[in-house]
Every structure is written in C-alpha cells, then in structure tokens.
Amino acid sequence: MWLLLVVVVIAGLWIVGAYNGLISLKNQTINAFKQIDVQLKRRHDLIPNLVNAVKGAMNFERSTLEAVIQARNQAVKVNASGPEAMKQISQAENALSGALSRLLAVVERYPDLKATGNIAQLQEELTSTENRIAFARQLYNDTATQYTTKQQQFPTTLVAGMAHAAPAELWEIEDQAERAVPQVDLSGR
Amino acid sequence: MIGFVLFFAWLGFGADVLWAIEGEHAFPWLGVILTTVAILWVRHAYKTGPEKVLWATGAHEVIDAQTDGERQLVNVVEEMAIAAGVLRPRIWVVPDDDPNAFSTGHGPSDAHIAVTRGLLRICNRDELQGVIGHELGHVRNFDVRLMTTLAALVGAVLLVRDGMGRMMRGGVPLKGGRKSKDGGPLIAALLVLWILSWIIAPVVTQLLAFAVSRRREYLADAMSAQFTRNPLALASALEKIEGAAEPTRSIKRGTAHLCIADPLGRRFTNREGLLADTLATHPPMSMRISRLKGMGYAQLKQEGGLAV
Numbered sequence: 001m002w003l004l005l006v007v008v009v010i011a012g013l014w015i016v017g018a019y020n021g022l023i024s025l026k027n028q029t030i031n032a033f034k035q036i037d038v039q040l041k042r043r044h045d046l047i048p049n050l051v052n053a054v055k056g057a058m059n060f061e062r063s064t065l066e067a068v069i070q071a072r073n074q075a076v077k078v079n080a081s082g083p084e085a086m087k088q089i090s091q092a093e094n095a096l097s098g099a100l101s102r103l104l105a106v107v108e109r110y111p112d113l114k115a116t117g118n119i120a121q122l123q124e125e126l127t128s129t130e131n132r133i134a135f136a137r138q139l140y141n142d143t144a145t146q147y148t149t150k151q152q153q154f155p156t157t158l159v160a161g162m163a164h165a166a167p168a169e170l171w172e173i174e175d176q177a178e179r180a181v182p183q184v185d186l187s188g189r
Numbered sequence: 190m191i192g193f194v195l196f197f198a199w200l201g202f203g204a205d206v207l208w209a210i211e212g213e214h215a216f217p218w219l220g221v222i223l224t225t226v227a228i229l230w231v232r233h234a235y236k237t238g239p240e241k242v243l244w245a246t247g248a249h250e251v252i253d254a255q256t257d258g259e260r261q262l263v264n265v266v267e268e269m270a271i272a273a274g275v276l277r278p279r280i281w282v283v284p285d286d287d288p289n290a291f292s293t294g295h296g297p298s299d300a301h302i303a304v305t306r307g308l309l310r311i312c313n314r315d316e317l318q319g320v321i322g323h324e325l326g327h328v329r330n331f332d333v334r335l336m337t338t339l340a341a342l343v344g345a346v347l348l349v350r351d352g353m354g355r356m357m358r359g360g361v362p363l364k365g366g367r368k369s370k371d372g373g374p375l376i377a378a379l380l381v382l383w384i385l386s387w388i389i390a391p392v393v394t395q396l397l398a399f400a401v402s403r404r405r406e407y408l409a410d411a412m413s414a415q416f417t418r419n420p421l422a423l424a425s426a427l428e429k430i431e432g433a434a435e436p437t438r439s440i441k442r443g444t445a446h447l448c449i450a451d452p453l454g455r456r457f458t459n460r461e462g463l464l465a466d467t468l469a470t471h472p473p474m475s476m477r478i479s480r481l482k483g484m485g486y487a488q489l490k491q492e493g494g495l496a497v
Binding site: 139 | 257260261264265267268269271272273274314416418
C-alpha cells in the first residue's frame with residue numbers, strides 16, 4: 001500500500017517536471033524565433049541609411065547598390081503567415097543576404113574606397129548585421145533541435161502529447177546558390 | 190560561500206574555547222561576532238563585488254562608442270549576446286596595453302565584460318569574437334557571480350588576518366603558567382590546528398578561487414566554440430595573448446582568476462604537474478589551444494574541408 005503511494009507520488013512529480021521542462025523549451029524556441037525577426041527588422045531599417053551614406057562614394061557601382069535596395073524592399077513586403085511563412089521569409093532574406101554579400105565583395109575590391117571613413121564603417125555595420133542574423137538563427141536552430149529531441153526521447157515522449165509539443169521547424173538555407181562553395185579567383189583582377 | 194562563513198565561525202568559536210580554558214568566559218561572543226561579520230561580509234562582497242573589481246582595474250565604460258575599435262567591440266559583444274541568448278552586457282575598456290579580458294557581475298541579467306586596449310589592438314574581428322564568446326560563457330554559467338564574490342573575499346580575508354595579527358601581538362597578553370587539568374594534549378592539538386588555520390586562511394581562500402577557475406576555463410572555451418562555431422579563432426587569439434605574455438599591470442592578484450589569461454604572467458601556468466595544479470589560476474595555455482584546435486579540425490573534417 002505504502003509502496004504504491006510512493007510510486008504514484010514519484011511518477012506524479014516526474015510528470016510535472018517533464019511537462020514543465022517541455023513547456024519551458026517550447027517558449028524558448030518561440031522566443032528564439034522572435035529574436036530572428038527582431039534582427040531582420042533591424043537590418044531592414046539599417047540598409048537605407050547605409051546605402052545613402054555611401055551613395056556618393058560608390059557612384060560607379062550603382063547597380064550593386066540598387067540590387068541591395070530592391071532585395072530589401074522585397075524582404076520588407078513579405079508578410080506571410082501560416083505554414084508557408086517561414087519558407088517565404090527565408091527566401092526573401094536569403095536574396096537580401098546575397099545582395100549584401102556582393103556589396104561587401106565590391107567594397108573589398110577597392111582598397112582606396114576602404115580608406116574612406118564612411119566605407120570602413122559601412123563594412124563593419126554590414127558584417128555585424130549579417131552576423132547578428134546568423135547568430136540569431138543559430139540560437140533558434142539549437143533551441144529548436146533541443147526541443148524536438150526532448151519531446152521525441154523516451155520517456156519524455158510520454159508527456160509530449162499533454163504539452164502539445166510538435167517538432168519545431170529548423171531554419172535552413174533554401175537557396176542552392178548559397179549552399180555552393182564560393183569560387184575564389186586568385187589570378188588577379 | 191557557506192564554507193567561508195563556517196570557516197570564520199570555526200576561527201571565532203575556537204578563540205572562545207581557548208579563552209574559556211584560560212579563564213572565566215561564559216558567552217562565546219567572539220564566535221558570534223565573527224560569524225555575523227562573515228555573513229555580512231559575504232553579503233557585502235556579493236553586492237559590491239562587480240563594482241570593486243571594475244574599479245580596481247581602472248576600467249571605463251563604453252557608452253557611446255567613439256573609435257572604430259570601440260564600435261567594433263560593441264558590435265561584437267552584441268552579436269555574441271544574441272548567440273548566447275543573454276541580455277547585452279555592459280562593456281568596459283581597461284586602459285592597458287597588455288591583451289587580456291575579464292567578465293564580472295551577478296549573472297546573465299547583470300553582467301559586465303571588460304577588455305584591455307591591448308586586446309582590441311592585436312585581435313582581428315574573429316579572434317575578438319572568440320574571446321567575447323569565452324567571457325559570455327562565464328556569464329551564462331554563472332561563473333561570474335561565484336568568481337567575483339571570491340575575488341572580493343580573497344581581499345577581505347587578507348585584511349582581517351593582518352588586522353587581527355596586529356591586535357594579538359600588541360593587545361591581550363596571554364596569561365602564562367596556568368595549566369588546565371583535563372585533556373591537555375587534545376587542547377594543545379586544537380590550539381595548533383586553530384593557529385594553523387589562521388595562518389592558512391588566505392591561502393585556502395585563494396586556492397578555492399584557483400580550483401574553481403581552472404575547471405571553468407575549459408568549459409568557457411568550449412562554450413565560446415559553441416557560440417561562434419569557430420574554435421580556431423579563439424585558439425589563435427589565445428596564441429596572440431600568450432605571445433604577449435607581459436604581466437597586465439592594472440589587474441591585481443585578487444582578480445587574476447577572472448581573466449581569460451593569467452594576468453600575472455606566471456611561468457607555472459604553462460606547465461602541468463602538482464605545483465601548477467594547485468597554484469595556477471588557469472589551465473596551461475598549450476592545453477587550451479590544443480583542445481580548441483582539436484574541435485576546429487573535427488569541425489573541418491565533418492564539413493569535408495580537409496578533403497581538399
């Protein structure tokens with residue numbers, strides 16, 4: 001009789017602990033996803049200012065700058081929701097990342113340009129912005145993986161249904177071009 | 190922390206017992222006072238530790254970044270805070286040309302990261318990221334809380350020891366010639382033990398700080414690699430810091446265990462063995478670097494980078 005009671009109490013305590021653990025991870029995952037949004041928003045707000053700041057110095061690379069602006073406007077426009085949202089957002093943002101990295105590559109190619117104060121600052125801000133987004137995604141993917149693993153592992157999987165836990169979607173590179181290894185040409189420009 | 194309070198209680202009540210043997214002594218007020226002092230001290234050290242540590246190194250806070258270096262530092266710290274999933278810590282710069290960095294505070298919601306000017310000068314962006322990642326690893330593990338409090342306590346113990354020593358020599362003369370009837374050898378042994386613990390009190394506290402620090406350094410290195418996914422950058426930063434192994438002048442002995450690399454430039458930090466194991470605040474640099482490189486190569490292999 002006593003033994004049974006002890007077993008029930010221990011099982012009850014374990015269920016509470018496992019359930020709360022899952023809920024906590026779920027909320028962390030949601031929060032990490034929102035962090036990506038925050039950083040993307042920051043990038044959208046920053047780009048017009050940055051482009052304006054270097055427009056004069058980079059008149060000869062107008063097309064690169066315009067590509068950045070266009071990709072940015074495209075990314076701001078995406079306001080989807082539902083299961084397809086993540087795919088659309090990441091497509092638009094990846095296009096923007098591509099345009100920005102081309103801009104960075106252009107800046108690299110002109111040493112005189114880098115000597116200008118504005119451009120050095122632009123470079124630093126762009127690098128930082130891209131890093132922030134990459135790190136926010138990394139945190140999201142790490143947290144989401146932890147959450148998914150937890151809810152699928154035995155014995156936590158027994159309470160997963162109770163906590164309405166579903167595997168979280170990971171943020172992946174959609175663009176095949178981005179996955180490809182970049183070609184580096186060292187033969188001189 | 191509890192150990193610290195117990196230790197003080199032992200010192201205080203020990204004195205009471207001796208006093209009782211010497212003469213009439215009813216209430217163990219010395220023990221009570223000393224224990225209370227110890228508790229208050231821990232509280233005080235816990236609360237004001239971060240301030241004191243920062244003040245002692247002469248760091249100034251970066252509020253509005255002026256130079257390119259400072260701007261980059263702020264950016265890097267903000268990036269790493271995102272990667273670690275913690276709030277942005279407050280950022281300080283220590284006016285010292287030797288490369289080093291440390292963190293202090295009470296935990297992720299109240300953290301301070303300080304780097305020296307020398308570090309900003311010799312590290313590139315990736316290396317700085319590795320170093321900041323290491324410090325944020327300490328922050329997220331709550332190492333900063335323990336180590337900052339320890340730093341404040343190490344200083345306090347030294348002070349008390351010196352003060353009490355002076356009082357004992359000058360103040361109360363011991364009444365000699367009076368022999369207690371019972372348990373002579375036991376009390377003599379206790380007396381020796383008690384005096385010994387007075388002498389080694391600062392040493393014990395310091396050793397505690399060292400032991401805690403060494404184990405945590407490896408962990409913080411690993412967390413930095415987890416945040417940046419670039420362990421080789423931290424390895425190369427450590428190599429640079431090691432190369433410029435001049436003592437960091439503005440960082441004193443009491444706060445040595447907070448830093449990323451031993452600021453005192455002590456030789457035995459680089460050796461393994463019993464002496465180094467007990468006395469160094471940091472694991473051997475070569476060990477840390479080789480572990481990080483091991484992580485880096487494992488990562489490259491996984492990505493197929495080594496196959497080229």
